[in-house]
Amino acid sequence: MKNTAGLVLAAGAGRRFGRPKALVEYDGRSLLDRAVATLRGGGCRQVLAVLGAGAEQALAAATEAFTPVLNRRWGQGLSTSLKAGLAAVPERYDGVVVTLVDQPRIEPEAVRRLIGAADGGATVALALYRGGRGHPMYFAREHLDAIAAGAVGDRGARDFLAANPGLVSEVPCPGDPLDIDTPADLAALAHPSPA
Template sequence: MSYAGLVLAAGAGRRFGQPKALVEYDGRSLLDRAVATLREGGCRQVLAVLGAQAEQAMGAAKEPFTPVLNRRWGQGMSTSLQAGLAAIPERYDGVVVTLVDLPHIRPEAVRRLIAAADDGAELAAATYDGERGHPMFFSRKHFDGIAADAAGDRGARNYLAAKAALVREVPCPGDAGDIDTPADLTALEGGAAA
């Protein structure tokens, strides 16, 4: 079995004040961190959906990835998920999906999701202290259903709820705390200036 990785990174980051794909944390952009996490976790190819300031994000990136341009990014995260799933090459049996603004997700979480997929899971979600978060795994047979159900800023949540019996929860180290504002970033950096 072979799996791709997908980073959703198209948003403008309105609450932050700039696209989060361009935000630096601990010396690396959030986009580079997310791409590296998926690759180090075992994804054979990593795709990143870009939208707002896509050219700047591609130009600043140091980690190699396959860009997917979402021209409809302003219509919500669902459009990025749809564009990303449609771009996954046919040779992959499934995809591990994460968001760009989750800097504490570890490669081990990706490895555990891939292990669950190899063990037969069709859908899987990382959990942290019992709370479901990212990354998530979707087998290819679910791509069309997930894409059809996604709307606005709602990604796969409703689809996964409808398929609850198929979703394997995978306990993972780290945490899925996100960065929404400059204050969040400052807090993560231990009070250092962002």
């Protein structure tokens, strides 16, 4: 099994939500704790979390063990968190599984499947949900510098992926990549409407 790290991007202020989403609770646990547990449960041997807005509170409230990476430039977009996180991945890891803090229904099995794809030779693997790509995403170490170099503003790995379609393995995954952007999103997730 590939020696894989996990990376949670959790530095944003959550302006639409009204507070940093790393601090938001869903079903009795913070979104940060959930994301860290999902990566660890899926086989990541070390989990790093990029923190920015509300970093001290997030660290104080966390119950899951992770390596914090502080992004003081978080206000300049998601790319700054991705760059900081990728730069912090220790050299001993073959690759990294990246996820976002605000998608609490991503399952450890999705992480396992991405690492399995890497074991099978994939150097870039993306979760596929009902035909659409989403997080988490696996990147082999050999691509980390290029991904970081192409990340600008709120664009993370998108430009790298668009420029290298032949590298991408799509991996069908269970779970739901729905993200929580507002308190209404959280309420809808906690109390879904009957079908």
